[in-house]
Amino acid sequence: MSEVATTLTTKQMNRRISFKSFGEFALRWLLVPLILIGAGTGFAVYIITHTTDFIVKDFLTYDRLIAAGLEHIKLVLVSSFLAIAFSLPMGIIISRPRFKRLEKWVVGITNVGQTVPSIAILGLFMGFFGLGFKTAIFALWLYALLPILRNTLAGIRSVNPGIIQAAHGMGMHPMRILFKIELPLALKVIMGGIRTAVVINVGTAALATFIGAGGFGDLIVTGLKLSRMEILLTGAVSTALLAILADYLLSHVEAKLISYGD
Amino acid sequence: MIELQSVTKKYPGSDIPAVNNLSFEIPEGEICILVGPSGCGKTTTMKMINRLIVPTSGKIKVNGTDISTVNPIELRRNIGYVIQEIGLFPHMTIRENIAIVPTELKWPKKKINQRVEELLDLVGLDPAIYADRYPRDLSGGQRQRVGVARAMAADPPVMLMDEPFGALDPINRSRIQNEFLRIQEKVRKTIVFVTHDIDEAIKMGDRIAVMRQGSLVQYASPGEILSDPADEFVENLVGKNRTIKRLNLLKVEEAMEDILILDSTISLADAASAMDKAGADIAAVKDSQGRFQGVVPKKRIRRALARSWQTTLSELADEPDVVVDLDTTLHDVLSEMMQAGEAAAFVVEANQCRGMLTLGSIVETVSNNE
Numbered sequence: 001m002s003e004v005a006t007t008l009t010t011k012q013m014n015r016r017i018s019f020k021s022f023g024e025f026a027l028r029w030l031l032v033p034l035i036l037i038g039a040g041t042g043f044a045v046y047i048i049t050h051t052t053d054f055i056v057k058d059f060l061t062y063d064r065l066i067a068a069g070l071e072h073i074k075l076v077l078v079s080s081f082l083a084i085a086f087s088l089p090m091g092i093i094i095s096r097p098r099f100k101r102l103e104k105w106v107v108g109i110t111n112v113g114q115t116v117p118s119i120a121i122l123g124l125f126m127g128f129f130g131l132g133f134k135t136a137i138f139a140l141w142l143y144a145l146l147p148i149l150r151n152t153l154a155g156i157r158s159v160n161p162g163i164i165q166a167a168h169g170m171g172m173h174p175m176r177i178l179f180k181i182e183l184p185l186a187l188k189v190i191m192g193g194i195r196t197a198v199v200i201n202v203g204t205a206a207l208a209t210f211i212g213a214g215g216f217g218d219l220i221v222t223g224l225k226l227s228r229m230e231i232l233l234t235g236a237v238s239t240a241l242l243a244i245l246a247d248y249l250l251s252h253v254e255a256k257l258i259s260y261g262d
Numbered sequence: 263m264i265e266l267q268s269v270t271k272k273y274p275g276s277d278i279p280a281v282n283n284l285s286f287e288i289p290e291g292e293i294c295i296l297v298g299p300s301g302c303g304k305t306t307t308m309k310m311i312n313r314l315i316v317p318t319s320g321k322i323k324v325n326g327t328d329i330s331t332v333n334p335i336e337l338r339r340n341i342g343y344v345i346q347e348i349g350l351f352p353h354m355t356i357r358e359n360i361a362i363v364p365t366e367l368k369w370p371k372k373k374i375n376q377r378v379e380e381l382l383d384l385v386g387l388d389p390a391i392y393a394d395r396y397p398r399d400l401s402g403g404q405r406q407r408v409g410v411a412r413a414m415a416a417d418p419p420v421m422l423m424d425e426p427f428g429a430l431d432p433i434n435r436s437r438i439q440n441e442f443l444r445i446q447e448k449v450r451k452t453i454v455f456v457t458h459d460i461d462e463a464i465k466m467g468d469r470i471a472v473m474r475q476g477s478l479v480q481y482a483s484p485g486e487i488l489s490d491p492a493d494e495f496v497e498n499l500v501g502k503n504r505t506i507k508r509l510n511l512l513k514v515e516e517a518m519e520d521i522l523i524l525d526s527t528i529s530l531a532d533a534a535s536a537m538d539k540a541g542a543d544i545a546a547v548k549d550s551q552g553r554f555q556g557v558v559p560k561k562r563i564r565r566a567l568a569r570s571w572q573t574t575l576s577e578l579a580d581e582p583d584v585v586v587d588l589d590t591t592l593h594d595v596l597s598e599m600m601q602a603g604e605a606a607a608f609v610v611e612a613n614q615c616r617g618m619l620t621l622g623s624i625v626e627t628v629s630n631n632e
């Protein structure tokens with residue numbers, strides 16, 4: 001009797017929790033992002049409607065703002081996605097004992113990408129890819145590689161070797177051990193790397209303007225060139241808010257994926 | 263059956279073998295305990311049996327097959343493996359943990375769930391409460407039960423257990439040992455069990471393999487190890503109090519005395535005379551359905567009669583302080599008696615009083631078994 005009662009309450013509790021968490025869901029996933037987007041938009045609208053300066057009026061149009069925002073987001077998304085697509089499998093491969101000797105090379109090369117200043121990379125690779133989107137994507141991709149690779153490796157290596165041996169001892173297939181044990185347990189650290197990479201890329205993407213790839217950097221550079229604080233600030237504030245937004249969303253993806261705690 | 267034939271393991275970079283020319287056989291359905299000081303090669307020996315470690319030389323056969331000729335993954339799915347503490351996967355529920363091997367074997371989902379619940383029941387955890395919890399929500403003892411359940415999931419004929427009850431306090435440890443022996447009585451698996459603890463070895467083992475620096479020093483039954491240690495090393499391992507250790511080997515059944523059982527409905531005078539006739543100082547009282555109610559000393563009945571109290575046998579009977587099962591070891595009984603400060607223990611199973619133990623009966627049993 002009491003057992004039945006316990007089970008029931010546990011089930012009800014679960015239901016209540018998931019119901020309650022709908023409110024929480026809206027709060028967590030939507031409220032803060034909406035505030036951030038609202039703040040950015042509000043800022044831009046305020047400047048656009050309150051300026052009397054023709055140069056500012058001419059340059060700072062809604063169309064231009066939206067275009068810059070979309071370009072910026074596209075640069076970050078595409079480059080981050082490509083970086084994950086490279087670094088995650090690469091990290092997994094060099095975490096296998098038999099490919100350990102590749103580690104020095106791969107980490108060394110990605111490290112170079114990280115050390116050379118972004119503006120230099122943009123300049124360097126302009127020679128290969130010309131001006132525009134492709135070069136920017138390449139530079140951002142190169143930047144995002146190391147944090148993701150390093151964290152993938154560290155995450156997988158942080159899994160208790162006893163746990164992995166237990167899995168082997170029970171006759172689990174090595175592939176299944178990777179996907180069911182190692183990666184889930186390493187996920188927190190891996191996600192940390194992805195977060196770092198994306199946030200860095202939001203900032204670095206502001207430089208893409210120098211090779212004509214657009215983004216909020218257009219506003220900042222134009223603002224500087226024309227000595228119009230309003231334009232510069234709009235670009236800078238938007239970039240900053242986008243970085244906060246990205247970090248916020250990714251931290252919640254992370255929390256969602258890792259529900260078991262330690 | 264498990265056979266080791268001249269098995270040696272040298273780890274790379276080490277001159278001294280971790281396991282040196284080990285040969286012994288574990289008959290089907292028996293528990294073999296590997297015991298010895300830290301670093302003597304127990305874990306290494308065990309891991310060679312499921313090929314987590316490959317021997318440098320020698321041969322290991324499981325149920326007649328040389329294990330070096332079978333696919334290690336296949337082999338391991340037929341050998342249950344219990345590891346100390348860290349064994350459970352922290353990101354999986356208890357259900358998912360237990361279901362690992364059946365899932366690998368591609369059992370249908372329904373069968374897996376049934377099996378998980380059956381196993382949780384077997385190790386004394388209510389599936390409705392525990393199946394969907396995570397390991398961190400369980401106590402150490404509960405986790406070790408899950409570890410045992412998980413190793414038995416696909417009903418492997420052979421089990422390897424590396425200090426499975428190592429992290430437990432003495433009381434829980436003793437309890438889980440008893441439960442495990444009860445389960446083993448039913449399932450009769452061939453078990454290799456590693457422990458540091460000689461008391462545990464004596465209690466759990468059909469055979470004990472005493473190891474020292476990678477070599478086998480003695481391989482014998484617990485009784486033989488106690489009465490006839492092969493050398494000084496084994497003697498020291500067993501310790502000075504070999505007679506006391508023997509208490510781990512003997513069960514309540516062997517030292518139990520009969521007890522007079524009285525119906526709660528008879529008069530006090532009848533009770534007193536029945537006890538006189540039987541020469542009993544204490545008797546058990548059962549109710550009209552035959553259920554055990556308690557015990558009553560003759561003195562108390564006499565006093566009630568002398569003062570002509572208006573009372574019944576049930577009212578005079580007390581719940582005893584020390585109640586044990588038939589298969590409790592004398593070691594555990596004695597320690598409970600000491601703790602309670604009682605000179606007698608009562609054997610109650612399925613609501614029936616089966617008998618009693620006194621210090622005298624225990625001493626006599628031990629000395630007869632020397």
Ligand SMILES: Nc1ncnc2c1ncn2[C@@H]1O[C@H](COP(=O)(O)OP(=O)(O)OP(=O)(O)O)[C@@H](O)[C@H]1O
Binds near residue numbers: 299301302306307
């Ligand atoms: N992977 C390894 N590489 C090198 N030496 C090892 C390795 N594993 C164990 N050894 C050594 O082999 C010997 C036996 O180790 P093993 O783990 O089998 O001991 P054990 O009897 O299980 O000890 P404990 O009771 O402490 O668990 C020890 O000296 C140990 O240091």
Ligand SMILES: [Mg+2]
Binds near residue numbers: 304305306
């Ligand atoms: Mg060990």
